[in-house]
Amino acid sequence: MTWNLPNILTLLRLLAAPGMAVMFLYFTRPYADWFALVLFVTAAVTDWFDGYLARAWKQETRIGAMMDPIADKAMVVIALMIIVGYSAEHWTPWLVLPATVILFREVFVSGLREYLGDVAGTLKVTKLAKWKTTAQMIAIAVLFSQGIFEHYLGMTSWSVVWSGRIGLWLLWIAAALTLITGIDYLRKSLPHLKETR
Template sequence: MRSAGCTSCVDIAGAHALRPLSETVGLGYAFRMRWTVPNILTTMRLLAAPGVAVMFLYFNRPWADWLALALFVTAAITDFFDGYLARLWKQESRYGAMLDPIADKAMVVIAIMVITGYSGMNPWLILPATVILFREVFVSGLREFLGDKSHHLKVTRLAKWKTTAQMIAIAVLFLGTGLAYLEAGRPPRAGEGDVPVNISHAAVANWIGLALIWAAAGLTAVTGWDYLRKAAPFLKDTP
């Protein structure tokens, strides 16, 4: 006959044996819940950010420009759909809330670096690019410093407009760099010599892109100041 003590031992051993299994099942369930369609889209956007730069390493221009443009635009579109689908399907998650702004910043920062390099370090592009990069680093530092109080720096509607303006400007600038490379390597078109002032498609795209990036830089500066204002009470030294 099995003693009560042995039964207790078996129960304890069984509990220890079953606990890792239950924890594994729990983690598996959480993992499956995390990888919803909205979160997959956000993750793909994050991975697309370095992909924009990689295009210029493995492809010749202008193919690199067109592929980078296509990848950037596709990733930018997911920025709308991941949030929309998460709200529609009630699949909002902490993972998505954490990764979404990181993916946006990675896309913008890497793309601006690539465009600035291939623009010949155009000073009209360097200044707004500097404002954008400075603000992104500054706000990220604020959030890291605030720690558990960083929820006071929630993404505002104006900040979302800022991100949209940045992405549209970058897409137009990518178009301009690709067109400029094509037009630089083609022979003159018939009749171009008779035109006093020849305004190329690349020039138009670059002008529009520069105007948009300056507008985006303005929104970027405003939202940066707004975040600093909200964080100011938590930056004071207590007596």
């Protein structure tokens, strides 16, 4: 592995993903929420920096290209797992359904990329896919902040209610973009999935 700064940032982001869950093992709420939110937001910011620096400094590597989407998916999947798990007391299908769409798409596309092997590298990441990742990150950050607001302000506070609603709306937007980009990726992959005789 090439130990340049972009790859180190990607690796740190990958390690931060399970780190969010560990926060809830060692700290009580709302401290766990604070630490998980800071970890998540910091990792989301490095997601932009590692790609930008790799291109600017001409330090793009195969290991970096492989680890980057894994780190993104790990961050999103683990964060959604935490949010759904800790929302059990006010569980709602309106939270679980978009989370399910996002998780299903990420697992499906990861499996598709693995099956396609080297061909997957030729399928370029679209601008819509980048917007999808941005929407996921913002929605998750807002939903994490709701847990913090709940602790300090109480469940009935208008800021808690509205942060929850805004977080849900953003998560649904992210889920819609996730579904669209997943279908687009499958459509572009179809010519490579045909069995040769």
